[in-house]
């Protein structure tokens with residue numbers, strides 16, 4: 001489970017928050033004052049070698065070939 005570091009602009013408090021989803025990482029209140037005016041810092045424990053999404057999907061779809069049937 002990734003732990004992100006945050007910095008609160010309201011009370012200038014640095015804290016860490018355990019985040020389960022990426023969407024949650026953008027909505028983390030300050031643990032000190034509860035303010036939402038926080039910014040996520042670049043964590044040094046970022047996972048290296050993340051699986052980047054492959055581009056394109058050239059999946060050949062065969063079909064539509066009826067000949068001499070029936």
Ligand SMILES: [Zn+2]
Pocket residue numbers: 008009010011012013030031032033034035
């Ligand atoms: Zn705060």
